Amino acid sequence: MSKYLLVLAVIIVGIFALSSCSKEDIGKKNYDEGLKYIEENGKRDGVVTTQSGLQYEILKAGNPEGKKPTASSQVRCHYQGTFLNGKEFDSSYKRGEPLVFPLNGVIPGWTEGLQYMTEGAKFRFVIPYFLAYGPYGYGSIPPYSTLIFEVELIEVL
Numbered sequence: 001m002s003k004y005l006l007v008l009a010v011i012i013v014g015i016f017a018l019s020s021c022s023k024e025d026i027g028k029k030n031y032d033e034g035l036k037y038i039e040e041n042g043k044r045d046g047v048v049t050t051q052s053g054l055q056y057e058i059l060k061a062g063n064p065e066g067k068k069p070t071a072s073s074q075v076r077c078h079y080q081g082t083f084l085n086g087k088e089f090d091s092s093y094k095r096g097e098p099l100v101f102p103l104n105g106v107i108p109g110w111t112e113g114l115q116y117m118t119e120g121a122k123f124r125f126v127i128p129y130f131l132a133y134g135p136y137g138y139g140s141i142p143p144y145s146t147l148i149f150e151v152e153l154i155e156v157l
Contacts, residue, residue, distance in 0.1 A: 027135060027143035034129055034146030037084050041126055054109050055126035059150065062121030067156035069103050069114050074157040076100045077114070082148045089140055098154055107132050114153060122152040 042049045049055050069075050078098045081090040092099050103111050109127030117123055129135070129144040137143040 030142055030144040030146070031129065033084055034144065037146055038126060038128060047126075050112065052108075052112060052131060053128045054112050054131055056113050056116060057124045058121065059124055060120070060122035060152075062118030062153065064118070066119030066121075068118045069153070069156045071104050071111055071115065073103050074100065075103055075114060075153060076155040076157060078152040078154060080150045084146055084148065098152075100157070109147075110149070110151070114151065117151075117153040119153055119155055122150065125149045125151060 038049075038053070038055060041047055041055055044057075047055050047057050076098050078092045079090075080088060080093055082088050088094075103114055107127065109125055109131035112131070113123065113125045113127075125148070127147045127149065129146055132145060132147045133141050133143075135143050137145060141147070
């Protein structure tokens, strides 16, 4: 009987610990870490910070004669998305198939960032929460998350 009481006690303590870590606490932590990361990242050579707060870094220059998308373009891209701690939350590379989407149908950081690219380019975007999924998050992405994407623009359709 004491074995079961111990297991029950561990479960109750775990539930209490999780409930004491509110969505607001997680959001504040993500907000603070994001601001600090963006500030430090913006000091690195090769990182451009736009007026909106998006940061990008050119990993591979695109084809100088390649198309450049507009906000209303449809594009084909490969990408990997990670949190600030490096944990991957999505990757078209792992699925083995690039994503095709309208540029005005994704998060604002992507809509803006891809317009700086030409076909064949690969960029790293650091997207502040307000250009990503905002104060609410989305699916496995917690509130106020600053996100990092490596994006390869394969084709403007």
